[in-house]
Amino acid sequence: MDKFVTRHRKRSAVEADEWKSEEPIKKCQEDECEVEEEFSQPIPWQKFEAEGLDCDYSLLFDKEEADRLFNQLEEEVVYFTGDKAKLQVYGKSYSVPRKQVTYGDEGLMYSFSGVHLLAKPWTPTLEHIRDAVTKATGHTFNFVLINRYKDGHDHIGEHRDDERELDPACPIASVSLGAVRDFIFRHKDARTGSSKRQIEPVKLELAHGSLLLMNYPTNTYWYHSLPVRKKVKTPRINLTFRRIVKNRQKTGIKME
Numbered sequence: 001m002d003k004f005v006t007r008h009r010k011r012s013a014v015e016a017d018e019w020k021s022e023e024p025i026k027k028c029q030e031d032e033c034e035v036e037e038e039f040s041q042p043i044p045w046q047k048f049e050a051e052g053l054d055c056d057y058s059l060l061f062d063k064e065e066a067d068r069l070f071n072q073l074e075e076e077v078v079y080f081t082g083d084k085a086k087l088q089v090y091g092k093s094y095s096v097p098r099k100q101v102t103y104g105d106e107g108l109m110y111s112f113s114g115v116h117l118l119a120k121p122w123t124p125t126l127e128h129i130r131d132a133v134t135k136a137t138g139h140t141f142n143f144v145l146i147n148r149y150k151d152g153h154d155h156i157g158e159h160r161d162d163e164r165e166l167d168p169a170c171p172i173a174s175v176s177l178g179a180v181r182d183f184i185f186r187h188k189d190a191r192t193g194s195s196k197r198q199i200e201p202v203k204l205e206l207a208h209g210s211l212l213l214m215n216y217p218t219n220t221y222w223y224h225s226l227p228v229r230k231k232v233k234t235p236r237i238n239l240t241f242r243r244i245v246k247n248r249q250k251t252g253i254k255m256e
C-alpha cells in the first residue's frame with residue numbers, strides 16, 4: 001500500500017514465449033502500440049504485490065463523474081434473468097447472489113461456472129468507461145462482465161478469472177461504482193489441503209470511481225471474492241473489462 005507509480009501505459013508480465021506465439025496475442029500487442037500513441041492520460045497508481053500477485057489501483061473518476069456514470073448505468077444496463085442469472089456447481093443450479101450481465105464486441109462469449117454468456121452490444125456509457133480505462137492503461141478491451149450488488153448481502157464467492165479464452169497479456173480491469181466494498185485475495189495454497197501454506201490474504205477496499213488492474217499472473221495463484229458485508233445498505237456496480245481471444249472461446253454451445 002505504500003508505493004505510488006505514475007506511468008503512461010501498462011504492459012502485463014506475460015511475454016510472447018510464455019504463450020507460444022499465437023496470432024491473436026501478436027495482434028493485441030500491435031493494437032496496443034497504436035493505442036500508446038493515441039491515448040495517454042497518466043494517473044497515480046498504487047501497487048499491490050505479493051507472491052504471484054501483481055495489482056495496480058487508482059481512482060479513475062472523481063465523485064461527480066462516478067455518480068453520473070452510476071446513474072447512467074442504472075438506466076442503460078439490462079441484467080440477465082433466467083438461466084443466465086444462475087451458476088452450476090457440481091451439476092446443481094444456483095441463483096447468483098447479485099445481478100450479472102455481459103456486454104462487448106459482437107459474437108464474443110465468456111464461459112464460467114457452467115454458464116455461457118454472450119455479449120450484448122456496447123452501450124454509450126460502457127464505451128465511455130471502457131475508453132477511459134484504455135486511456136489510463138494503454139490496454140484495449142473487447143468485453144465486460146458487469147455485477148450489480150443491491151446491498152451488502154449480495155456478494156461473489158472466491159474464484160479465479162483464469163478461463164482459457166482470456167488474453168493473459170491483458171490485465172482484468174475492474175471499475176467500481178457505488179458503495180465501497182471489501183475485496184479479498186486469497187492464495188490458492190492458503191485455502192485447504194494437507195500442504196496448506198500460511199500466506200496472508202490481501203485485503204483492499206474498492207472505492208467509488210476506482211480502477212483495479214489484476215495483472216498476470218495474479219489470477220493463476222490468487223482467488224478473489226467480494227464478501228457479504230451486512231452493514232452496507234446501498235448498491236454497487238462493478239465492471240470487469242477483459243480481452244477475449246476469439247479462437248480460444250468455447251464453441252458448439254447453443255445460445256439463447
Ligand SMILES: O=C(O)CCC(=O)C(=O)O
Nearest residue numbers: 145147156161226238240
Ligand atoms: O465486484 C467485484 O469487485 C468483483 C467481481 C469479480 O470478481 C469478477 O467479475 O470476477
